[in-house]
Amino acid sequence: MAEITEADLRARISAFLADHDPAGIDDDGRLAFLRARFDAGLAWVHFPVGLGGLAAGRSLQPVADDAFAEAGAPDNRPTRIGIGLGMAAPTILVHGTDAQRSRFLRPLWTGEEVWCQLFSEPGAGSDLAGLATRARRDGDGWVLDGQKVWTSMAHVARWAILLARTDPDVPKHAGLTFFVLDMTAPGVEVRPLRQLTGEAEFNEVYLTGVRVPDEHRLGDVGAGWKVAQTTLMNERVSIGGGALPREGGMIGVLAKAWRDQPAVRTPGMHDTIMRLWVRAEAARLTGLRVRQQLAAGAPGPDGSAVKLSFATLNQQISAAELDLRGDEGLRRDSWAMSRPEEVDFTGRDAGYRYLRAKGNSIEGGTSEVLRNIIAERVLGLPAEPRVDTRVAWKDLPR
Amino acid sequence: MSEMLDLLESSDEQDLRSGVREMLAAECPWQTVLSFVSDGGEAYDAKLWRTVATGMGLAGLLVPEAQGGAGAQWRAAAVVVEELGRAVAPVPFVSSAVVATTALGSSDEPSLLGRLASGELTAALAVPYGLWSAPTLLSVVDGAVTGTVRGVADALGAGLLLVPADDGLYAVDGAAVRRTRVLSLDETRPLADLEFRAAPARLVGSLSAVPCALRAAAAMTAAEQVGVASWCLDETVGYLKERYQFGRPVGSFQALKHRLADLWVELTQARAVVAYAIADLAAGGSDGRVAASLAKIVGSEVAVRAAEECVQMHGGIGFTWEHPAHLYLKRAKATAVAYGSPDRHRARLATLVDLPLEES
Numbered sequence: 001m002a003e004i005t006e007a008d009l010r011a012r013i014s015a016f017l018a019d020h021d022p023a024g025i026d027d028d029g030r031l032a033f034l035r036a037r038f039d040a041g042l043a044w045v046h047f048p049v050g051l052g053g054l055a056a057g058r059s060l061q062p063v064a065d066d067a068f069a070e071a072g073a074p075d076n077r078p079t080r081i082g083i084g085l086g087m088a089a090p091t092i093l094v095h096g097t098d099a100q101r102s103r104f105l106r107p108l109w110t111g112e113e114v115w116c117q118l119f120s121e122p123g124a125g126s127d128l129a130g131l132a133t134r135a136r137r138d139g140d141g142w143v144l145d146g147q148k149v150w151t152s153m154a155h156v157a158r159w160a161i162l163l164a165r166t167d168p169d170v171p172k173h174a175g176l177t178f179f180v181l182d183m184t185a186p187g188v189e190v191r192p193l194r195q196l197t198g199e200a201e202f203n204e205v206y207l208t209g210v211r212v213p214d215e216h217r218l219g220d221v222g223a224g225w226k227v228a229q230t231t232l233m234n235e236r237v238s239i240g241g242g243a244l245p246r247e248g249g250m251i252g253v254l255a256k257a258w259r260d261q262p263a264v265r266t267p268g269m270h271d272t273i274m275r276l277w278v279r280a281e282a283a284r285l286t287g288l289r290v291r292q293q294l295a296a297g298a299p300g301p302d303g304s305a306v307k308l309s310f311a312t313l314n315q316q317i318s319a320a321e322l323d324l325r326g327d328e329g330l331r332r333d334s335w336a337m338s339r340p341e342e343v344d345f346t347g348r349d350a351g352y353r354y355l356r357a358k359g360n361s362i363e364g365g366t367s368e369v370l371r372n373i374i375a376e377r378v379l380g381l382p383a384e385p386r387v388d389t390r391v392a393w394k395d396l397p398r
Numbered sequence: 399m400s401e402m403l404d405l406l407e408s409s410d411e412q413d414l415r416s417g418v419r420e421m422l423a424a425e426c427p428w429q430t431v432l433s434f435v436s437d438g439g440e441a442y443d444a445k446l447w448r449t450v451a452t453g454m455g456l457a458g459l460l461v462p463e464a465q466g467g468a469g470a471q472w473r474a475a476a477v478v479v480e481e482l483g484r485a486v487a488p489v490p491f492v493s494s495a496v497v498a499t500t501a502l503g504s505s506d507e508p509s510l511l512g513r514l515a516s517g518e519l520t521a522a523l524a525v526p527y528g529l530w531s532a533p534t535l536l537s538v539v540d541g542a543v544t545g546t547v548r549g550v551a552d553a554l555g556a557g558l559l560l561v562p563a564d565d566g567l568y569a570v571d572g573a574a575v576r577r578t579r580v581l582s583l584d585e586t587r588p589l590a591d592l593e594f595r596a597a598p599a600r601l602v603g604s605l606s607a608v609p610c611a612l613r614a615a616a617a618m619t620a621a622e623q624v625g626v627a628s629w630c631l632d633e634t635v636g637y638l639k640e641r642y643q644f645g646r647p648v649g650s651f652q653a654l655k656h657r658l659a660d661l662w663v664e665l666t667q668a669r670a671v672v673a674y675a676i677a678d679l680a681a682g683g684s685d686g687r688v689a690a691s692l693a694k695i696v697g698s699e700v701a702v703r704a705a706e707e708c709v710q711m712h713g714g715i716g717f718t719w720e721h722p723a724h725l726y727l728k729r730a731k732a733t734a735v736a737y738g739s740p741d742r743h744r745a746r747l748a749t750l751v752d753l754p755l756e757e758s
Contacts, residue, residue: 255753262757270755274744277753279667282696286670289405296406305663374662375655379635382650 004056006063009045012054013067016040022073030074034110037068043109047093051105059295076111079342083153084108084115088161091231095178095219104159104180116157118148118181118205119228123398126369128163129172129225130388130396133207135164135179142166142179142217144187144210150363154190154203156341157183161231163224168394175393176224180216187211197355198335201343232365243291244284250317250346250353251280257324269324276317283309301378308370311360314345318353325350403677405670411477418454418481425449426485428722434488435585435725441555442588447489450482451517457495458515465511472614472680476621476672483625483733486725488586490552492622494520497615498560501567503607510558510569510602522556523611524570524592530616530738530746533608538563542596543570551736553590554579561599562608568599584732586725616690616737617675620697624672626730627665627697627704633723634658634708641713654711661704668693668700688750691743698734705730 020036037043038052045060047053068075078085085108092104107113124131133146144164154160160181167175181188187210192200219227247255258265258273283306290302322329329350345356361367375381388396407415426446434443451457459475461467468474475496482491498521499514513519525533526549536545543561553559554577561568576593635658638649648654675693678686705727709716716723734740748754 255751258753265755267755270748270753271744273753274748277751278692278695278744278747281692282667282671285405285674286667289670289673292404292406302666305666308659308663309667368656371656371659372652374659375652379631379655379658379662381635381638381655381658382647384650384652385646 004054006060009060009063013042016042017071022071025074031110033074034076038106038109051101052109076109081111081114083117087117087231087234088115090234091161091227094230095227113158114153114156116151116153116160118151118160118162120150121147122149126366131163133164135166135177141214142212144207144212146207148205151203151205152201154205159183163228166221169392171389171391172393173225174222177221178218178224178227179212180218181212185210192339194337197352199338199340201340250314251277253346254317254321257321264324264326272320276320280313283313304370304374308367311367314357314360318357321350322354403674403681405673405677411473414474415477415481418478422481422485422487426487431486431488431586431725432722442490443488446487450489457517460496460499461511461515465508465515467515472676476676479618479621480625483622484629486586486729490520492618493522493552496618497523497611500614501560501607501611502603505603507602519557521558521560522550522553524550524559524561527551527589528735530742533562536561536563538568538599541599543568543594543599544596545594547592549580549589550592551587551589553577553592554588562605566601567603567605569602570597570599574598584728586729613686613690614679616694617679619733619736620672620693623697623701623733624668626701626726630704630708630726631661631665634711637712657707661707664700668696671696691747694738695740695743698740701730702734
């Protein structure tokens with residue numbers, strides 16, 4: 001099949017919109033519209049034909065998204081299903097069977113089924129490969145026992161991607177297997193995890209004798225670490241943030257606070273703000289360049305730079321904002337344990353922004369782990385001497 | 399703002415980069431630069447300049463095609479500047495082929511541009527290397543210029559000095575000026591104090607292109623700084639892989655790896671910011687002042703940090719004259735001051751982006 005051009009894509013979208021008028025759509029109509037858009041290959045256009053795409057270039061996706069937005073069409077509320085779109089979908093696409101892809105991808109994209117990610121554990125954070133949740137063979141399926149943590153959306157999710165230990169007698173990376181878990185299965189218990197902002201975006205998930213059919217295994221037994229790399233690389237790209245205009249994001253909040261309040265200005269704060277403005281703009285342009293690299297089909301390692309600087313900047317900018325606002329910055333809107341389904345790092349009040357930003361250098365790979373990844377995989381520096389890679393997982397101290 | 403600017407390198411630009419890098423590896427290894435600095439006395443490496451300007455025909459990248467140049471090839475020029483920075487090459491490319499050439503943009507004497515394009519003539523804009531705002535204008539009486547300008551880059555060997563004066567840009571023959579070499583922090587790019595004593599001068603154009611020349615100077619210096627920083631990072635990474643202490647490569651210690659990872663992030667950002675500033679120049683864009691200041695800040699910071707880390711992580715050998723790290727440290731710090739330090743550009747940016755300290 002010939003490569004899809006932008007003109008081809010626009011023609012297909014026009015034809016689709018002529019058949020599916022988005023005007024005055026209600027909730028039922030919304031779902032029907034999204035399903036039809038998926039079936040027409042106009043969901044994620046770089047995905048294969050039959051799985052919501054047209055095998056087109058990745059750079060054409062914004063063309064499709066913009067065209068549907070301009071037509072006033074309903075979207076799939078992407079911020080609500082970010083884990084599905086950003087992590088589960090690419091992993092299923094690369095490592096799933098045909099049956100798994102056709103079962104999971106459509107309702108994932110339409111938002112009918114929300115996904116969550118069950119990777120981290122109380123005893124396995126940065127050292128994810130050391131995780132202890134066990135999956136034991138049982139007839140034609142598996143039985144899971146263990147505890148997962150830091151799971152956003154677990155309380156509304158229908159499915160999870162999950163990493164479990166299938167063989168404790170081999171070194172830790174070799175004994176992992178990747179599964180899709182039905183969150184409604186017996187033995188799955190979800191409890192809110194209250195974070196230092198007061199709310200509970202995340203959950204703890206307890207797994208007690210949970211049965212998983214073998215057809216929900218993603219990739220080979222023992223290949224879980226390799227499969228998880230696909231998920232994690234996509235997570236870091238998506239946490240790095242989307243395309244923002246100048247002064248989009250946290251720096252815009254700080255710049256506005258400066259402009260709005262001449263009375264609180266000091267030379268020292270001015271210097272801080274200008275330094276942060278420069279770093280934020282540099283990070284933004286880096287993100288722009290990374291997206292151009294992706295669109296050109298030559299993804300480079302620069303994406304890890306984006307995530308690392310995003311975390312540092314959010315923390316520094318939100319801290320400066322509290323200093324700038326003085327007394328007023330100390331007033332919070334609420335300490336209630338709400339359960340947000342969408343997170344806006346730049347939302348709510350200055351205290352929230354400051355506190356929430358503390359998570360940015362921990363979630364999706366701590367900044368320290370990212371620096372190791374950059375140093376070893378990009379710069380090619382040697383690893384620290386390891387004591388944990390050649391020993392059976394069960395024999396590691398913990 | 400020009401959001402749609404292409405920030406990626408074309409395959410032609412990649413080819414140019416490898417060509418220039420290969421030539422410099424052969425003609426300008428660091429040992430040559432170290433000798434240049436140790437011997438002192440030369441204004442620039444004349445043999446290398448002939449190769450760059452005439453041999454490879456790169457002096458005319460910014461000269462209009464009608465005058466024998468390649469016609470505003472900003473992106474290609476930035477590639478050349480970055481590679482020359484990577485080699486701390488002692489040639490007057492930025493001062494002559496970028497700054498002076500751009501200042502002559504509205505020249506009434508196209509033949510001058512032709513001679514600059516061929517490389518037979520080099521020129522320098524007679525302003526202090528650290529200039530960041532409008533230059534002080536000299537006075538011209540009866541076709542003769544009088545006055546002094548301190549610390550002008552690459553003026554020592556320039557055939558022609560371009561003097562911003564009251565009523566326009568004047569050309570003064572290099573030999574007609576009293577030029578005193580300054581012992582400078584960065585001897586790979588000599589500075590000179592200029593004394594004009596009723597030196598014969600002829601009007602060659604208006605001053606309208608001088609601000610653009612200074613903007614280009616800031617952006618191109620940032621490109622040079624990316625070259626400086628990338629050499630420092632590569633050299634340091636290479637050394638830390640080979641240097642053993644405590645029975646393991648020094649580069650396996652996280653205390654060093656994390657610092658180099660941060661440096662790599664900063665360099666990645668500097669590349670994007672410089673690409674944006676150069677793309678804006680190439681497109682004749684509307685965001686040039688912000689882009690150039692941004693590039694100069696980010697470029698200066700990464701070059702200085704990379705060079706300082708290079709010295710530190712090499713340990714004792716990095717503090718010696720025989721190791722090239724100091725060539726880069728000096729170039730980094732001197733270029734940080736050139737055309738406005740980061741602090742001055744932050745002050746300018748504050749006005750440009752409406753974040754003033756005081757209410758206006």
